[in-house]
Amino acid sequence: MARWEPNARERLASSALDLFAERGYEGTTAAEIAARAGLAKSTFFRHFADKREVLFAGQDLIGEAFAAAMRACPPSATPRELLHAALAAAAFAFGDERRAWVVRRQAVIDDNTELRERELLKRASLTAALESALRERGLGERLAALAAEVGSLAFRGAFARWIAPSNARGYAELAREELDALASAAASLG
Amino acid sequence: MARWEPNARERLASSALDLFAERGYEGTTAAEIAARAGLAKSTFFRHFADKREVLFAGQDLIGEAFAAAMRACPPSATPRELLHAALAAAAFAFGDERRAWVVRRQAVIDDNTELRERELLKRASLTAALESALRERGLGERLAALAAEVGSLAFRGAFARWIAPSNARGYAELAREELDALASAAASLG
DNA sequence: ACGGTGATGAGACCAAGTCCCATCACAGGG
DNA sequence: CCCTGTGATGGGACTTGGTCTCATCACCGT
Numbered sequence: 348m349a350r351w352e353p354n355a356r357e358r359l360a361s362s363a364l365d366l367f368a369e370r371g372y373e374g375t376t377a378a379e380i381a382a383r384a385g386l387a388k389s390t391f392f393r394h395f396a397d398k399r400e401v402l403f404a405g406q407d408l409i410g411e412a413f414a415a416a417m418r419a420c421p422p423s424a425t426p427r428e429l430l431h432a433a434l435a436a437a438a439f440a441f442g443d444e445r446r447a448w449v450v451r452r453q454a455v456i457d458d459n460t461e462l463r464e465r466e467l468l469k470r471a472s473l474t475a476a477l478e479s480a481l482r483e484r485g486l487g488e489r490l491a492a493l494a495a496e497v498g499s500l501a502f503r504g505a506f507a508r509w510i511a512p513s514n515a516r517g518y519a520e521l522a523r524e525e526l527d528a529l530a531s532a533a534a535s536l537g
Numbered sequence: 538m539a540r541w542e543p544n545a546r547e548r549l550a551s552s553a554l555d556l557f558a559e560r561g562y563e564g565t566t567a568a569e570i571a572a573r574a575g576l577a578k579s580t581f582f583r584h585f586a587d588k589r590e591v592l593f594a595g596q597d598l599i600g601e602a603f604a605a606a607m608r609a610c611p612p613s614a615t616p617r618e619l620l621h622a623a624l625a626a627a628a629f630a631f632g633d634e635r636r637a638w639v640v641r642r643q644a645v646i647d648d649n650t651e652l653r654e655r656e657l658l659k660r661a662s663l664t665a666a667l668e669s670a671l672r673e674r675g676l677g678e679r680l681a682a683l684a685a686e687v688g689s690l691a692f693r694g695a696f697a698r699w700i701a702p703s704n705a706r707g708y709a710e711l712a713r714e715e716l717d718a719l720a721s722a723a724a725s726l727g
Numbered sequence: 728a729c730g731g732t733g734a735t736g737a738g739a740c741c742a743a744g745t746c747c748c749a750t751c752a753c754a755g756g757g
Numbered sequence: 758c759c760c761t762g763t764g765a766t767g768g769g770a771c772t773t774g775g776t777c778t779c780a781t782c783a784c785c786g787t
Contacts, residue, residue, distance in 0.1 A: 355765080355766090376741090376742060376743085377742080377743065377744085378742085386766075386767085387766070387767045387768065388743095388744095388767095388768090389744095389745090389746090389766080389767070389768070389769090390765080390766055390767075392743085392744060392745080393765080393766080396744095397743075397744070398742095398743070398744090426726060427726065460658075463658075464654055464655065464657070464658045465654065467654070467657040467658055467661055468650075468653075468654045468657055471657055487722075489694070489715075489718050489719055489722050490722045490725065490726075492690060492694075493687065493690060493719055493722045493723060493726065494726060496686045496687075496690055497683065497686075497726065500682060500683060500686055504679070504682075525679075528679050529679055529683055530726055530727050531727055532677075532679050532680045532683045533683060533723040533724070533726045533727045534723070534724060534726070534727020535680065535727070536616060536617065536680075536683065536684060536687065536720055536723045536724070537720050537721055537723045537724020537725070537727070545734080545735090566772090566773065566774085567773080567774065567775085568773085568774095576735075576736090577735070577736050577737070578736095578737095578774095578775095579735080579736070579737075579738090579775095579776090579777090580734080580735060580736075582774085582775060582776075583734080583735080586775095587774075587775070588773095588774065588775090
């Protein structure tokens with residue numbers, strides 16, 4: 348096995364997605380993923396805490412982008428403007444080049460409960476990032492929690508529409524639409 | 538080992554909570570839980586799909602109660618009234634007798650990421666129950682999704698306050714308060 | 728008393744994940 | 758040019774979660 352080839356982590360992630368798509372998540376062992384990447388099982392677990400994580404590497408970047416974007420907003424910004432800015436800041440993850448990869452990855456996740464469970468954990472972490480950034484702006488407990496959930500919902504909705512087969516529009520535009528629609532729905536709930 | 542003693546499932550659940558509280562979730566093996574209940578490891582997994590599930594048995598009843606309560610509402614009910622009815626219907630799970638047990642259980646869950654992850658899965662299932670019941674009432678996609686999240690948030694908030702050490706109030710009352718507070722927060726977001 | 732049913736015990740087995748140690752590639756200093 | 762330190766890797770032992778199969782036993786109706 349040729350050691351010392353670069354990008355071990357990336358090779359593992361890409362081998363994993365390939366194998367999951369072919370044989371399913373449960374039908375693939377960590378040792379097989381490592382082998383396809385030309386690495387050993389122990390090396391796999393040195394790069395990823397567990398077998399699920401290989402599909403979720405880099406998720407934290409989105410949460411950090413959320414928080415950074417909100418911190419960059421003027422103090423006068425309304426909750427809605429903060430959310431707009433946060434969601435827009437995640438656009439780096441949803442360029443056209445990435446779409447095919449993201450679609451394939453999502454199909455694998457949707458197909459397996461264990462992976463959907465991990466996705467929920469990641470989503471919760473994104474929502475928590477929104478919530479704590481909103482509280483830093485002085486929002487009250489409940490309003491921060493609610494606004495964070497609305498932001499999370501808009502993010503999910505925009506994501507779902509972005510990866511839909513029929514879609515040709517950009518993520519940023521979809522996110523703005525989703526958020527506006529949810530805000531008016533919120534008004535009707537009060 | 539005395540076979541055929543009744544309530545194997547309950548004995549397993551209670552042994553599990555005891556051991557988790559003593560040694561932590563990760564410090565406890567499934568075989569140890571079974572042994573304390575006077576059963577074998579294979580019997581444990583016959584009753585619970587995995588080690589985490591032993592703490593979440595019966596959660597689905599709450600989701601079913603949500604849906605049933607909404608179906609029992611008059612057709613004229615507003616989304617807010619539907620949510621009130623749903624949350625109120627979950628009160629059976631939060632009587633005073635159960636409080637000590639619930640508090641102990643929650644401490645164990647909060648202490649372990651794996652368990653928190655499973656909790657998110659259960660929470661998502663409750664939210665989905667709310668959402669699908671709301672859509673049956675004719676609510677649009679986004680409004681149903683948003684209202685379900687608000688209901689879930691109110692449920693979580695009421696639960697957190699109910700198990701707080703200083704609390705002496707009942708779950709139903711707390712749930713109503715949380716929902717009203719969130720509804721007015723929602724109005725301010727639109 | 729007898730056979731059927733259903734819950735259990737026991738143990739083999741696989742894969743996830745941890746751990747430890749040897750090994751190798753590369754870097755820099757003598 | 759050699760020597761040594763550093764860091765990523767390979768390899769394998771080990772524990773545990775989880776599955777599966779088969780034998781066993783308690784109870785129930787006939």
